[in-house]
Amino acid sequence: MNNASQNTHRSGGLLLILAFAAVYLIWGTTYLAIRYGLLGIPPFLLIALRYIFAAIILFVGCLVARLPLPNRYNTRVLSISGLLLLVGGIGSVVLGEQYINSGNTAVIIATSPLLFLLVDRKNWKSYTPTKLAGLLLGFFGVFLFSRLNGGETSHDPVHRWDTLKGTGLVFLSTLFWVSGTLYARKQKDNHASPVANTAVQHLAAAAACCFIAIMKGEWQSFHPAAVPVAAWNGLAYLVVMGSIVAFMAFMWLVKVQPPAIVSTYTYVNPVVAVFAGWIIAGEQVGLAQLGALILVLGGVLLVQAKSLPLLHRFRRQPRCEAGS
Template sequence: MSAPAPPPRLLVILAFIAVYFIWGSTYLAVRFGLAGFPPFILVALRYIVAGILMLAYCKIKREAFPPIKLMNLQAISGILMLVGGTGMVAWAEQYITSGQVAVLIAAQPLWFLILDKANWRQYFSEKYIITGLLIGFLGIFLFMKLGHEEASKTSTMNVIAMIGVQIGAMLWVVGSLITKKSKGSSSVIMNSSIQLIAASIFSALVALVAGEYSGYSFTHVPLNAWLGLIFLITFGSLVAYLAYIWLLGHVAPALISTYTYVNPVVAVFLGWALADEKFYSGQFIGLTVILIGILLVNVPGYRKSKVE
């Protein structure tokens, strides 16, 4: 039996561009969205539209819903990833810049290694992974410490927001691990639609508890906030996400993981160029150390992909 034909090179390039640059730009789109929407109302709207569109696509193809047990697991994972993870990003951007959030989120692969207990034996038998973890978390500490010392207007909420982003990154990893173990036979798009819709409902409840609806009116939302929301729905939750899923089926995971290095650089540059966000030299040192740690963590995966 002949090996499957490699995917068209142009499609691979376009998919990587989407994952690299669109995902990197969503942090700034969130900031624009926050100009007119409270954080959890923003993410609730983003998820419900994208989730309904994905579900409609699946039903047009006559795809059945997964069993109730798997639907519940997908809903839980969606709430953890999209409310605890992405929702925390939106909340944190009220206090720190989009570039700072993106840099802190870059440490997410490190939390995956810490929380994926089932594979600890494999992970921690690799000297590169252990070294990368230590360096990566040192980078997080330097980013928070040095940036805090350089920023004259840093407040307690800035620090709390940075810690909140790390908590969000951990929740994203926990949700991802649940998703990994509960895929079932349903398509990725079907499972994603369930995650998005569940996250939207939960985000709306969080917004209610947080008092975001009190005195709020859509009539006062500026154009740039609507454009930010539209960008998050169409490009962030649909185009880039589907490009990522497509790459998973055609390219080695170690190569796909390179988006971890590009996203924060894109976010920092766009925040500086389009939103006048400040990025201090101490934070640049922290970013560099974090990326070195992630690079070392991924060395075993790069070696494996070359062998295969």
């Protein structure tokens, strides 16, 4: 019995490590995968293909495992939240990455916890000097990172305008992401599988992105034979690793770990993205930019200061939840 329990504990610990590694590393490198996908696939067509393939895989998984689907009301809520999260949120990221690099993108997205504090009215009463300082520090860090832009002088007006457009689009994506997350709270008595919920969101987003791609002429001008292998690899990585593996790992972590522990991916993803872009794609990263990154992460830590004492509890904590 002792040996069996030890083996179970070890396998559970290994699974926990692998799940965190997936959320930290995979989500941190999806920004770079988007950059590669854009090498040969237009923006909205890229995410349309990503969502189509992901939705098919998720729905097939639901059918095989006979997972419960959401009811009509929750399907509508999930569809709208999917449009906000995946079309508005990820769509703006893909558009923005046409003008700025993946590291810059990830640093801007790291401000999401700061925007949750600003947008969600439930948080307004909890404002403290520490949280206000965190907000100012985080946004100032993003401003510095964008201005420095990999150590380049940025005196060229075209380059500066591109940087401004990219930064604005990615920042807009965080607003869409926060809005979509808050709207998803409108679900009522949803006993459907999280996999099914995500499948519905991806299907709604796929339909919307296909329509946008058609209206923009991206489908008509798309020639698969002309797409480089690197772009197809980027798309495959986004579908399999980003939308399937990392998501499954995240949903499992939410069930077995406290939210404060799971949310640490917010701090790790930008660091992974910056160094992945530097090592793999040769994106320039200067010491001043790293300092700006530290300011952003410091601001997020200050905003979530109440959660910090929980960080020493980095161990598996199963919890019983309704419908789980």
